[in-house]
Amino acid sequence: MAESPQDRAAWLREELQRHERLYYGEAKPEISDRDFDRLMAELAAIEEEHPELRTADSPTRRVGGEPTEGFEQVEHEPPMLSLDNTYDHGELEEWVERLARLLPDTDFDFICELKVDGVSLSLLYENGVLTQAATRGNGRVGDLVTANARTIRTLPLRLPAAAPARLLVRAETYMRRSAFAALNEQRAAAGLELYANPRNTTAGTVRQLDSRDVARRRLDVACYEWVQPAGDDGDERPSHGESLAALADLGLPVNDSWRRCKGLGEVVAYCDEWQEKRGDLDFEIDGVVVKVDDPELRERLGATAKAPRWAVAFKFEAEQAETVVRAISAQVGRTGAVTPVAELEPVLVAGTTVKRATLHNYEDLARKDVRVGDAVVIEKGGDIIPKVVSVFEERRGPESKPFAPPTECPVCGEKLYQPEEEALLRCVNAACPAVVREAIRHFASRNAMDIEGMGDWLVGELVGGGLVRDPADLYDLTVDQLADLKKTNDARLGEKAAARTVDSLAESKKERSLSRLIYALGIRFVGDSTAALLARRFRTVDGLAEASAEELEEVDEIGARIAESVRAFFDSERNQDLLRRLKEAGLEFEEEAAADEGVDRPLEGKVFVLTGTLEGMTRNEAGARIKALGGKVTGSVSGKTDFLVAGEKAGSKLRKAEQLGVEVLDQAGLEELLGGAGSCRAGP
Ligand code: AMP
Ligand code: ZN
Numbered sequence: 001m002a003e004s005p006q007d008r009a010a011w012l013r014e015e016l017q018r019h020e021r022l023y024y025g026e027a028k029p030e031i032s033d034r035d036f037d038r039l040m041a042e043l044a045a046i047e048e049e050h051p052e053l054r055t056a057d058s059p060t061r062r063v064g065g066e067p068t069e070g071f072e073q074v075e076h077e078p079p080m081l082s083l084d085n086t087y088d089h090g091e092l093e094e095w096v097e098r099l100a101r102l103l104p105d106t107d108f109d110f111i112c113e114l115k116v117d118g119v120s121l122s123l124l125y126e127n128g129v130l131t132q133a134a135t136r137g138n139g140r141v142g143d144l145v146t147a148n149a150r151t152i153r154t155l156p157l158r159l160p161a162a163a164p165a166r167l168l169v170r171a172e173t174y175m176r177r178s179a180f181a182a183l184n185e186q187r188a189a190a191g192l193e194l195y196a197n198p199r200n201t202t203a204g205t206v207r208q209l210d211s212r213d214v215a216r217r218r219l220d221v222a223c224y225e226w227v228q229p230a231g232d233d234g235d236e237r238p239s240h241g242e243s244l245a246a247l248a249d250l251g252l253p254v255n256d257s258w259r260r261c262k263g264l265g266e267v268v269a270y271c272d273e274w275q276e277k278r279g280d281l282d283f284e285i286d287g288v289v290v291k292v293d294d295p296e297l298r299e300r301l302g303a304t305a306k307a308p309r310w311a312v313a314f315k316f317e318a319e320q321a322e323t324v325v326r327a328i329s330a331q332v333g334r335t336g337a338v339t340p341v342a343e344l345e346p347v348l349v350a351g352t353t354v355k356r357a358t359l360h361n362y363e364d365l366a367r368k369d370v371r372v373g374d375a376v377v378i379e380k381g382g383d384i385i386p387k388v389v390s391v392f393e394e395r396r397g398p399e400s401k402p403f404a405p406p407t408e409c410p411v412c413g414e415k416l417y418q419p420e421e422e423a424l425l426r427c428v429n430a431a432c433p434a435v436v437r438e439a440i441r442h443f444a445s446r447n448a449m450d451i452e453g454m455g456d457w458l459v460g461e462l463v464g465g466g467l468v469r470d471p472a473d474l475y476d477l478t479v480d481q482l483a484d485l486k487k488t489n490d491a492r493l494g495e496k497a498a499a500r501t502v503d504s505l506a507e508s509k510k511e512r513s514l515s516r517l518i519y520a521l522g523i524r525f526v527g528d529s530t531a532a533l534l535a536r537r538f539r540t541v542d543g544l545a546e547a548s549a550e551e552l553e554e555v556d557e558i559g560a561r562i563a564e565s566v567r568a569f570f571d572s573e574r575n576q577d578l579l580r581r582l583k584e585a586g587l588e589f590e591e592e593a594a595a596d597e598g599v600d601r602p603l604e605g606k607v608f609v610l611t612g613t614l615e616g617m618t619r620n621e622a623g624a625r626i627k628a629l630g631g632k633v634t635g636s637v638s639g640k641t642d643f644l645v646a647g648e649k650a651g652s653k654l655r656k657a658e659q660l661g662v663e664v665l666d667q668a669g670l671e672e673l674l675g676g677a678g679s680c681r682a683g684p
Pocket of ligand 1: 113171224
């Protein structure tokens with residue numbers, strides 16, 4: 001019996017909403033992304049044909065509709081104020097003292113929250129449906145960006161029946177580091193300029209005119225303030241902490257790291273704790289917001305024209321610093337790409353000394369016009385190397401002149417080549433020692449073939465001395481050859497170390513997964529997660545080598561640029577020769593057969609949190625491997641967490657996991673989970 005379009009649409013909407021909840025809310029998806037997209041496409045088709053069946057809360061709204069013409073303006077009532085800032089404990093103390101002066105003999109409870117570094121939004125739900133989303137604008141009038149906000153998958157379009165008839169919420173929209181990295185990875189693969197940071201990208205994204213572009217960017221949102229509707233004074237008002245809990249109960253995304261603090265001491269402890277842990281989060285925070293909990297007290301404290309008196313921001317130490325560029329050197333990467341590096345007057349940035357900063361490429365350098373001798377601002381963000389963000393042009397002396405990019409490879413002297421579609425300079429000498437060295441270093445690195453003992457020094461010696469010209473040469477090395485190498489202090493490397501390295505080389509032939517080998521080959525644009533996708537799909541090196549560009553592109557997340565690069569790699573005669581010699585050396589070219597699709601993503605739907613220091617891999621690497629097996633990695637422990645991976649010096653997350661009864665894995669446990677899944681190290 002045929003279902004009416006109306007019933008089908010209603011069913012699809014319910015179903016899609018349920019899956020969104022499972023996916024984003026509970027991290028327990030029941031269907032694949034592709035099936036989800038199929039349901040979405042079906043609903044969109046019905047709505048296209050029967051516009052009368054469209055509803056304001058339809059999940060298709062997230063996909064983004066027609067491009068809008070500029071933005072409508074909307075007035076904020078009450079206005080969206082700014083926050084006063086404090087920069088150290090003393091200023092926080094002054095703020096608390098000011099409260100005590102304004103309201104003597106009062107006990108204050110504070111709610112401390114993370115200050116997410118994004119863009120603020122005002123969200124209005126009427127009768128449970130998201131009807132308005134607006135940017136802060138000038139605080140009184142903002143841009144109406146409802147269509148864009150609807151594309152944020154973690155933001156419910158409809159609230160449960162228990163929601164009040166009118167609900168006004170203030171929230172911060174932001175982009176996760178992981179989403180930002182993925183976006184830049186795609187842009188790199190498409191040859192586009194990279195975005196500078198998640199915050200600016202968020203700001204640009206929220207104001208995109210075509211919400212389809214917004215949908216592709218994967219913004220996120222955190223609600224931090226329930227604005228009590230005006231004229232409701234008869235009722236018992238919830239405290240701020242209670243209102244945050246109530247928002248979360250309604251299914252609105254609220255960052256659950258907030259804490260009720262009594263007195264300055266606890267507030268300071270919270271601020272210090274997060275200043276330290278900010279790097280663990282999958283999103284950027286620039287401080288903590290401290291708020292008075294009691295609504296009566298808030299009202300009595302009131303606001304200045306600029307900011308409420310009942311709240312204050314504690315801003316973290318900037319991860320930026322000013323210094324001087326001593327020199328601009330050139331670095332040759334394993335693909336032959338030559339990139340500029342600023343050699344700096346050493347400077348302390350948030351606790352570590354920084355001596356070098358990346359300038360990305362010569363085009364970027366020219367755009368910023370960075371020159372030797374310039375005073376610059378550098379920034380350290382997350383775990384990437386520091387970068388130069390701006391230049392004080394006005395401080396230049398008369399002798400200052402623009403930097404001229406090199407024309408010859410700084411290592412082999414080969415004339416550099418500028419590929420037309422790229423911002424890069426390249427050394428195309430395949431025998432360039434810098435290129436070979438980087439290729440070997442990459443091949444032996446931890447996430448690749450993981451060859452013990454093959455550090456920078458040894459690789460440099462082997463390549464410099466002509467013993468190794470490509471990765472296959474490594475497998476011909478003998479203990480004698482290695483043992484005789486002279487270290488800088490003229491001591492020999494010695495038999496013991498040499499034997500260990502040769503053993504590790506032998507082990508790497510059999511004990512490394514296919515995805516590691518593919519990654520180790522150093523194919524352009526093929527990082528470790530792409531390598532895992534390719535290994536899963538093609539199962540053998542030969543299978544991959546034979547895949548056509550079309551077959552490659554059929555793999556989810558592999559676009560034309562990656563496909564082309566993989567093809568070009570295997571089409572090269574030099575590489576074919578390399579592969580033949582690797583095979584002759586005895587490297588394992590096949591993945592253990594996996595029984596079915598389910599085995600491919602054994603961690604599907606499992607939510608992991610990583611904390612502490614892991615041996616031999618960074619948390620990012622561990623996260624990539626978990627994700628490659630279908631798992632999800634989040635920043636904080638909650639009831640939804642399945643596993644906490646606790647390395648050395650795990651702290652508060654471990655305690656929280658224990659409190660919540662979350663399963664805790666040590667490093668061995670994690671490796672078993674990753675290895676046991678047949679995708680890390682295949683058994684002998
Ligand atoms: P500022 O932009 O420095 O004036 O700081 C105020 C901004 O901090 C607000 O407009 C919000 O966008 C943002 N913010 C981020 N997290 C929070 C939070 N938990 N509570 C209040 N404001 C927040
Ligand atoms: Zn060179």
